[in-house]
């Protein structure tokens with residue numbers, strides 16, 4: 248599944264590159280307002296940070312929510328106290344787009360994450376050109392030299408990489424490239440089973456100064472509390488917010504869990 252998602256994302260990027268060659272995209276990326284410092288925005292604070300996700304659909308859950316106006320949803324997230332907004336831009340299974348990212352960027356002042364299956368520099372330039380401050384790098388799909396190269400490229404553009412691990416080995420590989428924001432995702436990408444305990448098993452191994460992000464498997468405030476008690480600085484939440492009645496209120500509840 249992960250290989251298919253990556254292949255699809257890279258094919259879509261290749262199609263866009265035919266319309267907008269790398270040199271032109273680079274100019275657009277460099278013209279943007281500088282990226283917001285996501286490390287500062289997500290570092291430990293009295294209340295846990297919520298990274299709230301704009302997520303229409305997913306491979307594990309199918310269609311989740313009709314989101315006609317991602318900017319409106321992101322504005323509600325920010326009103327509820329989200330510290331960052333994650334926007335799924337993958338088109339085939341998550342039904343997202345770079346237009347969603349641009350709309351969210353224009354609507355909020357908090358850092359914006361491009362959630363995508365990123366395997367090459369062009370996709371990172373696209374993220375910057377659309378105003379993203381953070382991009383996702385999934386360790387499971389990148390060999391170590393590529394992970395290192397893409398992380399450096401991200402930082403050269405003034406952005407931050409959220410480096411995502413699903414196992415202890417991947418966690419170590421993220422540390423080996425000096426991850427500054429390191430996520431542990433509870434969702435097994437092969438079986439889609441949730442393992443929220445993995446974050447707690449790895450939390451004590453984060454070096455000082457690395458932002459600890461727990462991802463997925465939050466449906467209720469007690470799930471956020473468990474991540475917070477295990478040491479999370481930030482928790483990334485998608486489904487619970489897009490399927491709930493009042494996303495701003497849910498974020499407030501999660502922050503105070």
Ligand SMILES: O=C(O)c1ccccc1NCC(=O)[C@H](O)[C@H](O)COP(=O)(O)O
Pocket residue numbers: 300302305306307308432434436462463464465483484485486487
């Ligand atoms: O959500 C999926 O089904 C999925 C499948 C394969 C790769 C990635 C996937 N999700 C991306 C995410 O990491 C989540 O959207 C994010 O952590 C929020 O998760 P949740 O709160 O459980 O919706």
